[in-house]
Amino acid sequence: MKNIDIAKNILLNPADLSEMQIQKILTQMLGYQVDMADLYFQAIQHESWQLEDSIIKDGSYSISRGVGVRAVSGEKSGFAYCDDIFLPSLEQAAGAAKSIAKQGNQKRIAFAGFNPMVTPALYLPNNPLNSISRAEKLSLLTLVDDVARKSDSRIKQVNASLSGVYEVILIVNTDGTFAADVRPLIRMNVEVLAEMNGRRERGYAGGGGRFDYQYFQTNSQAEQYAKEAVREALVNLEAIEAPAGTMPVVLGPGWPGVLLHEAIGHGLEGDFNRKGSSAFSGRIGERVASPECTVVDDGTLPGRRGSLTIDDEGTKTQCTVLIENGILKNYMQDKLNAKLMRMQPTGNARRESYANLPMPRMTNTYMLNGNHDPADIIRSVKKGLYAVNFGGGQVDITSGKFVFSASEAYLIENGKITAPVKGATLIGNGPDVLTKVSMIGNDLKLDSGVGVCGKEGQSVPVGVGQPTLKIDSLTVGGTNHE
C-alpha cells in the first residue's frame, strides 16, 4: 500500500474525515489574512522493553494521535492542536490558530486545491513492532546480557533496552501540499557497569535506524553492542586524569561528528539566522572552515535515524551543502524562515509531534572525507588528546561557544596513542573551530543511530558523522594541569 493510503486509513477514515472537509477548513483559514496554513495529522505507536539484573524488568506500550493546526501571517505563527482526530475539535483548533491574523478580504489568497506529491520512500512502510515476535525481542535482550557478562568477569551490571516506533503522518497545506509519510524507527541500547578494586565505570553502546528489528538479529548486531559497551567500560577502568588546557585534539570517525552538530549545525538553522541571533548570521560566502572542510546535512540517506522521505511540512528532503571547501554556503530552512529570508526550503522542517510547532532542524550532518591516512594524523601530534566517543553536547548559538563531552579518550604522546583518560568536556568557538582543522582522514563513518537533538524543548532523532580529523587547538576540560 502507498504511504498516502496508509495515512488516510489510519488518520482520516476512523474519523470519517474527507479531503473535502479538510479542504474546507484550509479555505476558511485563508479567509483571514493568513499567508499559509497547515494541518499535521499524526499517529504514533511506541513500545520498549528493558532488561536489568538479567531479567525482563519492564515493558511499555504507548499510543498517541492528534492534529496540529498552524496559521502563518507574515512572521506570526498561530498554533493549536487537538489530541483526538475529530472534525469539531479540528475546527475549534483551526479557529484558534487563525486568530493571530486579522479578519479581512485584502490579500486574500485563493486555495487552489491539493497537489498530491509522491516521493520515493527512504524506508519501508512496515510497522517494526510487528516485525519479529515478542519472544524474539526478549531473546535479543537476554542475548546481550549473556554476551556482556560472559565476556569479562569485571562486568557487574547490564542494562539493555529495545524500543520501536511506528509513526504515520499526513500533512496538508494551503500551498497545495498533500503528503504522507510512514516512519519506522528502532533502537537498542546497552549499558554495562564494570568494577575492579572498588572502582566502577560504565560503558555504553547502541544503535538503530528506520528499519525493523531484524536489523539487530543480522550480522550479530546485538552481540556487537554488548561487546562494545564492555570494551568501553574496561578502557575507562584504566583511565587516568584527563589533561586540562588547550592542545591539539584528534577526533575519531563517526559519532564524534557531534562536533559538527553543535559547533556549526545549530548556528546554521534558518530561524536563528532570520532573527540575526546566530554567530553565523549574514556570513554566507565567508570562510568559516579550513579549505579541506566540506560539511553537508543529508536527510536522504536510506534507513538512517536522521533521514526523512519528506520533512514535517511535506517538503522532500535533500542533501544540503552547508560548508564547501571551507566557505559557508547554505542555511537549513523550513517554509516560514525560507520565505522570510527569500530562500528555498531545504527539507529541514521538523517537529517533535503534532503538539509542537515545526522549526528548522538538522537531519544527518556530516563532514566529507579528506585524503589523510588516520594513522598519519595521530603520528602528527606530539602531545594532545585522541577522543573517540562522546556523550552529548550543547551550544550557545549567539556567542558561538559549544561543548561536547568525551566518554572515551586517550592521550597522544609523541605521535602514539598512550593512556586512556577520564571523560572530559571540550569547549570551543563554532565560527572558528573548523578553521583550525588541519588534517582530515579518509575514513568517513556515520554514527550507529543513537542521536537525539533537543531544541526549545522538542526532541527529534538525528544522525552525525565525520572522518578522523585534527583540530590544532581546542580547550580540554580535564583536571590534570602540569
Added chain:
Amino acid sequence: MNNPHNFDVVAEEKQLRELVSDILQQAKTLGATQAEVGAASDNGFSINVRLGEVDTVEFQRDKSIGITVYFGQRKGTASSSDISREAIKQTVEAACDIAKYTSEDPCNGLAEKELMAFDYPDIDAYHPWSLDPITAIELARQCEAIGMTFDKRIKNSEGSSVSTNQGIQLYGNSHGFIGKVASTRHNFSCVLVAEDASGMQRDYEFTTARDPMDLWSIEEVGKKAAKRTVSRLQARSISTRNTPVIFAAEIAKSIFGSLVAAVSGGNLYRETSFLLNSLDTQVVPAWMNIMEKPHIQKALGSAAFDSEGVRTKEQSLVEKGVLQHYVLGSYSARKLGMKTTGNAGGVNNLIVENSNTTFQGLLKQMGTGLLVTEVIGHGVNITTGDYSRGAVGFWVENGEILFPVEEITIAGNLKDMLLGIQAVSNDVDVRSNIQTGSVLINNMMLAGQ
C-alpha cells in the same frame, strides 16, 4: 483571540476520576492482582513577542493516562494520549499483555497500603489566571520593550514570552487510594541579544510561579534580562588554573541535584553512584543542613503524596553534613532491603540552609576566583562523581567582579566539590524544586587558553 478550550476543573476532575476507577476495574477484570493509574489533563497557552510583534501564539491542551498492572510479580505499563473508551480499553489490554512477557521480580508491586496518603494535605497549588492572549501579548511587548531600551548595546531580541497553564492530575491504585492535585503555573521570560565590537551575547531572565501574584513584575524581568545580557559582552577565556568557584544561585541547584541523584535508590541498587554506602556518613561539611519540605503552600516542588500515593513528609536529608536517609521509592527500597521514603518521583522542595551571608559577602569570602553563572553540556558522571562542564561567568579579584569569561571548562569530582563547599549565601532562588543560594566551592580546575 480566545483560548479555544474551556477548562472546567470540576468537570475535568469528575471525568478523570471516572476514568481512573474504570481502568482499575478493567485491569482487575483482566486478571491483574494490582494496578495503578495516573491521569492528567492540562490546558493553557503561551505567546511570544519579538521586536514588538507577535511571533507565536500557541494553545495547548493535553490529556493522558498511564497504567501499570501487576500480575503477581510481573509488571506491564502502557500509556495513551487518546482517552476515548476504545483507546482506554486497548491501553489496559496492552499493559496486561506486556505483563505476560516480563519476568517475575520479587521487588515489584504497589507501595504498601498503610503508607498511602489517604488524608493528604492541600498544597495550594491551584491559582488560575484569567489572562487572555491579547493582554498577554501586551505584557510581553512591554517586558521586551523595557529590556530593549535598558541599554543601547541591546540590539536584538529572541522575544519575550508569557504563558499560563492549569491542570489536574489524579493518581489511583488498587489499594483504594485516589489522590488529586490541581495546579497552575505561570511564566514571564525575556531573551535578549547584546552586541558590540567584541561580538554578540544572548542571555535571559524568567519568573515562574503557581500564583500570578507571586510573579516578578515585567519591569524586573525585562531589566534583569538586559543587565545579564550586557554584562556578558567582551567575555574572554582565561588561562588554565586551580581556583575557587562560586556557583550562582540559579545554577547551584544542579550540584545538589547531583547529590540527590547519587543518593537515589535507582543509582544505589545499580551501584552507579559515587555515594554508595554513604548513609550516616559526611557528604557535605559539618555546618550544612538540607531539609525536604514537601508541603510548603504554593511552592513549585510541593507534593501532597508521591508518585506511588505514599504520604510525603518533612524530613532532613542532611544534618550537620551527615546523610540521614537515601531517596527511595518502594521498588528501590525493596531492592536495598529498606523502606520507601516517600520519594517515588524524586525529592519535593529540597531546602539548602544558607550561611547567613549575602552574595556580596560570598564574593568577599572567595576573594579571587571564578563566579559561574551558566554551565553548559552534560559532563556529570554520577557513577564516578567526575565533573567537567563548559562555564560562563566572571573573574573576581578581591571580592570585586572584574570581567566576564567564557570558553572555559570547570572540572573536579563531585565528592570533593560537595565536601569543599565553604559557604552558601542567602540569595535563595525559589524558582525551583531545589532551593539554594549561591555556593562557594574551595577548589576546581579551570581549563582555558
